[in-house]
Amino acid sequence: MRKCEVAVLGLGLMGGAALGKLLEAGVDALGFDPVGPGSDRGSSHGSCRIFRRFNFENPNYTGLSDEAHAGWIRLQSESGRTVLTETPVLEAGRPGSAMVASSRAAAIATGRADPVMTAAQANKEFPAFNLPGDWDVVVQDGGAILHTDVIMRLMRARAATRVIAELASFTPRRDGVSIRTASEEVFAERAILALGPWLGRALPELAALLDVTRQAVGWFAPSRADSVVSGRFPIFILDRGPDDIVYGFPDFEQRGVKAAPHNHGPVVGPDDWGPPASDAELRSVSEALAALVPGAAGPIIDRDVCLYTNTAPADIRRDAGEEFIIDRWPESRLIVCSACSGHGAKFAPAIGQRLARLATDPSYQAEPFFQLSRYSQFA
Numbered sequence: 001m002r003k004c005e006v007a008v009l010g011l012g013l014m015g016g017a018a019l020g021k022l023l024e025a026g027v028d029a030l031g032f033d034p035v036g037p038g039s040d041r042g043s044s045h046g047s048c049r050i051f052r053r054f055n056f057e058n059p060n061y062t063g064l065s066d067e068a069h070a071g072w073i074r075l076q077s078e079s080g081r082t083v084l085t086e087t088p089v090l091e092a093g094r095p096g097s098a099m100v101a102s103s104r105a106a107a108i109a110t111g112r113a114d115p116v117m118t119a120a121q122a123n124k125e126f127p128a129f130n131l132p133g134d135w136d137v138v139v140q141d142g143g144a145i146l147h148t149d150v151i152m153r154l155m156r157a158r159a160a161t162r163v164i165a166e167l168a169s170f171t172p173r174r175d176g177v178s179i180r181t182a183s184e185e186v187f188a189e190r191a192i193l194a195l196g197p198w199l200g201r202a203l204p205e206l207a208a209l210l211d212v213t214r215q216a217v218g219w220f221a222p223s224r225a226d227s228v229v230s231g232r233f234p235i236f237i238l239d240r241g242p243d244d245i246v247y248g249f250p251d252f253e254q255r256g257v258k259a260a261p262h263n264h265g266p267v268v269g270p271d272d273w274g275p276p277a278s279d280a281e282l283r284s285v286s287e288a289l290a291a292l293v294p295g296a297a298g299p300i301i302d303r304d305v306c307l308y309t310n311t312a313p314a315d316i317r318r319d320a321g322e323e324f325i326i327d328r329w330p331e332s333r334l335i336v337c338s339a340c341s342g343h344g345a346k347f348a349p350a351i352g353q354r355l356a357r358l359a360t361d362p363s364y365q366a367e368p369f370f371q372l373s374r375y376s377q378f379a
């Protein structure tokens with residue numbers, strides 16, 4: 001039987017980053033995933049994600065963003081490939097928007113200049129927009145388009161022969177973890193489970209805390225193509241009211257403006273990647289673009305579906321829910337990662353580092369914010 005120190009099951013952005021950190025540190029690690037870069041499966045697939053320094057979800061994420069940013073810059077300089085395209089992030093919402101206020105507070109808390117703007121200033125600076133005069137607006141610098149397809153390819157190429165491209169099952173043992181694939185049997189001293197939407201299936205005790213939702217994504221043919229190109233158009237997140245947040249990107253790949261609803265779609269299973277996003281699922285996006293970003297509005301020319309995995313709110317402390325799980329699994333040599341909601345991608349280098357340390361440094365604990373003990377069943 002083949003042996004290794006650490007097995008990483010699932011090589012999306014989280015597992016891929018963890019495997020990279022382990023190999024860099026000289027750990028005898030192996031990764032397992034039947035899905036490779038360029039696939040249309042796995043929550044990390046597709047060309048891009050938003051990198052934000054200031055996260056309206058919780059100011060606790062600012063440090064993680066900074067740590068991850070350093071990791072992305074390092075990957076960029078070592079590979080010579082474009083991993084990040086620095087791009088301002090415009091966040092706007094109806095008067096009193098909690099999203100805009102939280103993002104603004106997170107920026108101010110770091111001593112940065114107040115990122116607030118009037119809607120009129122934003123419309124002037126970014127002519128594709130037509131935000132109502134009374135809307136709240138912030139424009140944060142330090143944002144970027146994260147080129148996730150490039151990153152996934154770099155991670156896989158770097159791990160090279162340390163990847164077994166097969167589905168893996170695991171059996172926890174007192175002294176380690178047995179891993180089985182169609183062609184290999186491996187004994188690992190520890191195993192990281194970075195299985196994205198499939199995590200609840202692998203650990204049924206966790207399933208009740210994880211909701212997998214179907215998320216529609218569209219590309220729109222812009223009515224004013226010159227107004228939506230990188231440099232003249234920001235990443236945007238528009239809070240139109242309860243359960244109606246729409247985000248989008250500049251047309252940086254001549255494919256149209258990628259835009260999508262951020263509110264959760266229907267709960268589905270981890271293998272439910274079809275059918276393609278419908279016009280009805282993208283209606284709120286079409287309406288938001290027509291009303292608020294007319295330069296980007298136009299017919300839908302491409303579609304995709306991705307899955308969010310949303311963690312339940314903690315029941316023994318206050319949190320808003322959807323915080324990541326990065327922790328050891330009780331009474332085992334397993335490490336679990338669920339950073340698969342709608343905003344995990346940007347943090348992958350920082351999360352990979354935490355996963356690698358959990359697997360190799362017995363004295364290390366991830367921040368309490370990410371621990372399973374926030375749920376009474378694990379306390």
Ligand SMILES: Cc1cc2nc3c(=O)[nH]c(=O)nc-3n(C[C@H](O)[C@H](O)[C@H](O)COP(=O)(O)OP(=O)(O)OC[C@H]3O[C@@H](n4cnc5c(N)ncnc54)[C@H](O)[C@@H]3O)c2cc1C
Nearest residue numbers: 010012013014042043044050168196306340343344345346
């Ligand atoms: C529509 C959408 C938009 C998003 N936008 C943003 C954004 O703008 N900014 C941001 O920061 N984040 C964003 N996210 C979130 C981000 O993409 C996810 O947090 C991240 O991709 C999760 O990565 P992961 O590695 O946890 O999961 P995945 O990428 O799903 O990886 C899990 C892997 O496990 C593998 N696997 C499953 N079962 C097995 C098995 N038995 N054996 C071996 N391998 C297995 C799968 O093949 C898969 O590759 C978005 C997500 C979606 C869906």
